[in-house]
């Protein structure tokens with residue numbers, strides 16, 4: 001049995017002959033003084049164990065596996081690849097209700113049929129019970145579903161038949177969706193779109209990886225839609241993975257509008273029973289298309305024909321705690337197991353995927369132009385040096401905002417800092433509000449009247465005095481979206497402003513309300529964080545202002561330039577998507593910065609190719625594989641000691657190159673010091689062998705129990 005424990009081992013239990021278990025079924029087993037829900041992982045013949053030494057399984061919960069064979073293979077691969085305990089991986093792939101051991105049949109539709117005795121019954125036997133006889137006659141013809149009971153037939157009669165052992169309840173899984181007779185028609189494709197759709201069609205029925213590199217507004221979604229249309233006629237299923245929960249309703253709506261088949265969504269905002277419903281609809285084939293966030297990857301499918309990963313570069317595809325998998329990479333593995341193609345789409349592909357496309361491992365499908373022939377928005381740098389700024393905005397920025405508003409257009413202002421101000425500052429001594437538990441400042445939130453640490457989530461009331469000198473003159477330092485909104489309202493009192501960030505969209509349904517607000521046109525300003533960058537199509541936005549990215553230009557993380565280039569391109573891509581031309585103003589104190597120059601002059605595609613060359617020269621991913629060990633403890637010395645010990649062991653593997661131990665860029669979080677050791681290797685197999693050995697060694701160290709530590713394979717976040 002694989003049990004949900006942080007242990008890299010399996011456990012043996014005794015199943016008796018009356019328990020027809022299969023691999024992938026759930027069991028309830030005793031473990032110490034608790035009971036656990038586990039997954040049957042291997043079944044050994046009776047004689048290979050001393051049966052009297054084994055504890056019996058308390059209950060076998062499934063007659064058919066909740067994790068079908070293909071998922072077991074995917075998850076066992078994942079557990080090995082990410083070096084995460086199998087039991088935790090298996091259990092985390094199941095909807096919560098199944099993890100809790102609920103009965104699957106309680107959630108499936110029911111029907112009633114005759115038992116063998118019922119079928120053999122002589123008609124005369126019921127002649128004195130007219131209603132029962134009628135029901136029996138009907139059951140002789142067909143099963144009766146739960147929904148028809150009470151309407152056409154009496155529940156009492158049914159109960160009487162069941163009590164006599166003549167009828168029984170059966171679970172009827174939903175049936176597969178009805179395939180449309182002809183493919184849904186769509187827009188007339190551009191030449192590049194048509195090529196992409198053809199290439200995807202040609203890949204049906206086998207494993208193939210395709211990278212759809214389409215500039216913002218190039219109509220990637222239309223390519224997805226038209227690729228799918230013919231698959232649906234063959235009654236195949238499609239999985240569409242989108243990076244954020246915020247994107248699922250929009251993507252869902254586009255798929256639902258196009259196809260007359262069941263399209264379901266899957267994300268963390270669903271209730272547990274909604275999730276289980278989705279799981280069952282995917283499994284039975286009742287759902288044709290599932291649009292979901294990363295964990296949709298683990299749904300069972302009846303007949304999966306295509307996987308699409310939209311915004312494949314997005315960081316949220318990587319799980320950042322616990323089982324740290326990358327949904328894109330595992331989806332590729334899943335496609336291989338399913339023998340189906342996978343399409344990775346993005347205007348700003350990750351360097352990993354681009355590398356594979358340029359290498360011809362993936363089929364490369366470029367969409368170099370916008371779909372309706374609109375020009376890509378031009379960038380204009382606004383040099384902030386020696387300028388008098390009004391609320392962080394240069395005078396020429398304000399002039400252009402005014403101009404666009406006067407023309408009845410919408411303007412978007414992007415600032416990747418939520419809250420009112422990144423810190424409160426003492427006017428007299430310069431003291432800044434800091435988090436007690438993190439090496440970070442606390443953000444001032446004016447509306448909620450709190451200081452919030454964006455790293456550990458701790459919040460507290462706003463102090464009346466400086467903790468250092470006692471002065472009462474505390475003022476906000478720097479600007480966040482909350483303040484920008486307030487300031488813009490001063491400057492443009494007659495203009496409606498919408499703010500999109502994590503704070504303004506916290507309430508359920510708030511995001512949709514705000515998006516609808518924006519779509520209802522009218523001249524207005526849209527202020528927001530990176531949430532604005534994600535896949536939105538606001539045709540009336542003609543100007544995008546990137547208020548401040550200077551902080552991100554000088555980061556120590558080797559992925560920072562890639563991520564900044566992606567963010568800038570995606571944000572910029574929101575401008576000029578309708579019939580009016582768009583423009584982007586990028587405010588900066590460093591107009592000569594090489595990255596900014598490259599992006600604005602040559603665009604992301606060119607930046608990415610030169611960034612790849614740089615990665616090759618510096619032997620960074622994707623040219624080498626990276627694994628990250630991190631350690632956290634209340635004392636920095638413990639982290640350092642543990643990682644030093646680990647580094648000594650790691651040095652014995654010639655295939656590994658080490659960087660560290662070093663303190664993490666965010667040196668302390670939630671009261672714990674954070675250190676890391678980066679391992680690089682050109683040889684993936686050698687890396688994984690080394691990791692296995694290292695993990696075995698680590699488990700024997702007493703020090704490993706005094707600290708918190710993790711291994712992250714292919715990490716995307718080095719902070």
Ligand SMILES: Nc1ncnc2c1ncn2[C@@H]1O[C@H](COP(=O)(O)OP(=O)(O)OP(=O)(O)O)[C@@H](O)[C@H]1O
Pocket residue numbers: 187188189190193214215216217218219220221222346347371372534535536537573
């Ligand atoms: N062949 C076409 N002819 C005309 N309009 C099209 C065509 N294909 C797509 N469009 C339109 O172009 C707009 C942008 O398309 P879409 O949102 O799919 O782009 P995208 O590539 O996903 O963009 P982004 O990456 O910026 O989110 C949509 O309004 C869509 O209806």
Ligand SMILES: [Zn+2]
Pocket residue numbers: 435436437438440453454455456457458669670
């Ligand atoms: Zn904190």
